[in-house]
Amino acid sequence: MSVFTSWPPNLTTEQLDQLTVLATTYALSHSLLYLPPVSSQNAPPPAPESAIHAPISLIPAPIPRRLFSHALTLQRAYNTLYARVALDVSFLDHVMGHGGVADVDDFTSALWSAWKRLRVDGVPQPLHLGLFRSDYLLHQPTSDDPISLKQVEFNTISSSFGPLSQRVAGMHRNLPINDTTKGLAEGLAEAHRAYDDPDAYVLFVVQPNERNIFDQRLLEYQLFESHRIRVVRRTFAELGLTASISASRALIIAPVIPGLNADPVEISVVYYRSGYAPVDYASPADYATRGLLESSRAAQCPSLALQLAGTKKVQEVLTRPGMLERFLTQEEGAAALRGSWVRIWSLDADDGAGAEEAVRCAHELVLKPQREGGGNNIYRDSIPPFVEQLPPQERAAWVAMELIRPPRSIGAYLVRSGAGRVNVHVMSELGVFGWALFGEGREVKEKQAGWLVRTKAEDVNEGGVAAGFGVLDSVLLVD
């Protein structure tokens, strides 16, 4: 039983800091929560807006297996016992009533009197239900004694912490969760398996001060729980200091601080949750880092090529006659894809005709720049003056796109933490997830991986959930 004195394992401050982040994040994202304290200055909001993690132990408590098992076994006898006690009126009267505890304890007296009154009034006794909790401590009077289990008390009312306790077990043990998460993780896992080193890690390249971390962490948990694949998270700045490529072109990530992953780890898949907008690259060094990562054997999610394939410009080019058919046969669904597109053209199309057309049809158009990040689109009446002042050589950076027109006057209630609820007319955007794993001379492996609905006020031209304009939503299927 030497584990009792050698517990918990010896960890450095840095390791503990890392474990603490993992634990509190796990707790917050697995509903191991409390509402925040309420002070006289701060009344609680009408609907809860935030939560804090419940008090937790970083590392689980050692308990002898046989005693744990014994305590579980005992419970049924306890259940029966207290049921029978509660049914024994004369016993309880004797112990709790006049001449018993009721004489010396006001609270007990009040409870017993209330019960007595019901009986005097002839009210038939109800069906009882006990949700019990029997509490024990390990017991070892001296270090020479065997450890045993002793009951502290048996709770018959308000036995709490069952659900939260289940979550703590999950935190320590990583219980399974579950379809979008699973679908996306399968994609990452497929790439990981293709790398053919089960001990390699998946690298999440992330922004500093990311607020949407749960969305990322849930994928991380899924990867570990379903596939036993571990994740390391790094910003570009951190990777500039810690990423290197081996002679065999393995991507190696050194620890940022001497911590839980004290040895450098090899990376199977690089998954970018940063790097999609200029602001993500603080300096030319960050571009160099991106290149360094892609120079490795690790699968890139996405590769630079794939990121480029996802630009608005490519979206526009694909709509040109015959272009889509370069990539996809009719049997593979080319016509169906095309049927899902609105008209798109480049402002520099046809020697100026593209710009003229955009001015002429301005009222039903949006102009989109190649640049990502939102907030740069030009709508309707703003288009003609914008096009007038645009130097012709910059036209190629803009595409004109027919405005999609959602059904109008659909109401919704949008709720944002700290900003309450608004009732507005909205439009909803459906997103469908998928993944594909592919490479030169290799069959494309791919799947559909779930969906997303985001909703925003219909008079707001653009802006995403993270920017505070839209909200996450789901779908009512109507016929």
Add this chain to the structure above:
Amino acid sequence: MSVFTSWPPNLTTEQLDQLTVLATTYALSHSLLYLPPVSSQNAPPPAPESAIHAPISLIPAPIPRRLFSHALTLQRAYNTLYARVALDVSFLDHVMGHGGVADVDDFTSALWSAWKRLRVDGVPQPLHLGLFRSDYLLHQPTSDDPISLKQVEFNTISSSFGPLSQRVAGMHRNLPINDTTKGLAEGLAEAHRAYDDPDAYVLFVVQPNERNIFDQRLLEYQLFESHRIRVVRRTFAELGLTASISASRALIIAPVIPGLNADPVEISVVYYRSGYAPVDYASPADYATRGLLESSRAAQCPSLALQLAGTKKVQEVLTRPGMLERFLTQEEGAAALRGSWVRIWSLDADDGAGAEEAVRCAHELVLKPQREGGGNNIYRDSIPPFVEQLPPQERAAWVAMELIRPPRSIGAYLVRSGAGRVNVHVMSELGVFGWALFGEGREVKEKQAGWLVRTKAEDVNEGGVAAGFGVLDSVLLVD
């Protein structure tokens, strides 16, 4: 498609307030979360301590089933399409490189140049992985047109909100969760079924300003998700105004405000998460309310009798010779139960001998009052002076109990939101849950229902998790 204009359903402000509480609580406890905003004044804590709910829509968005299905079907073609685009070097060079977008957009240029450099350097191209999201809007130019689906864009990098989206679907649809929670809910459901009115509600009697609401809400969700049983939550004060008993002794609860449950509801089971301590009864009216509830046909969890059966006094009495055997045979585990007990006796035992014994053995004892709530126990050296000044007629309110002695010097790291992490020697308390459903002349139905470990610093005599002394923990099974 009239649902589009009649959506969402017409709800009163009070109904919306209630829905909002349900939705944000569901979101917080199902990891539909964001970290709080960070300001220049408030740096984020080293480990996250709190979370806010992600922006959400209170009611799901209507989308035609055929279009939703169509969008899911399209995804595989899109996956294939973008994979092939990314593999077509000359296509991408042509569109994105010199003479293309790279000439007019610095960011694209930087990405393309980085890719180009890799190719020039002869770095073999990596395995690509795309985690995609294709975004659509419903499209209906005029109200006479059929609604169709049009693509907004196709994301090949950082496609986010998959996991959170899954949770929103859960919020709107109540997806199943899962053993302590399930076990406890089964108990409530068993009692509900015994009441034999599927439309009845379970009543949770709760404290005002409860902070541990997730622990309660998770049970509520489980009841609905696994058993389709609905819950209504009320404080004693609210019940004083809204509870009544029908001629057939049904317990009827009127709405507190005209809200979601605008009709009065009949109660199958009363589940008390309040009422276990004097402070829960603000006035005699609250005791009257408790009595009123128990005068109904609704199952009581616990009944007054069962609550009384759970007192320390009963715990003491059961340890007396022959007492346990009144309730439980040897075959049913009486000896095993007794083996889990330490010595307990009443201070008024044997005409003063009980008090004398407590003074004599003080160093290995704790005195516990009948009163619940913690903080009133008397330990070791404090016992003799306490007993000296205790009026003999109050002795019956106190039991002396042998101190259980957990193994010493077990270390742990306890983490509390707002208070950071402490490394201390601890003791851990194991709780085992169970339930029993029983009544006069009826077989006891019961089950074991999971467990709980709470850990606290070993030099803290008492105090629970809610009081801020202990933490929730789980178990490492050692042999």
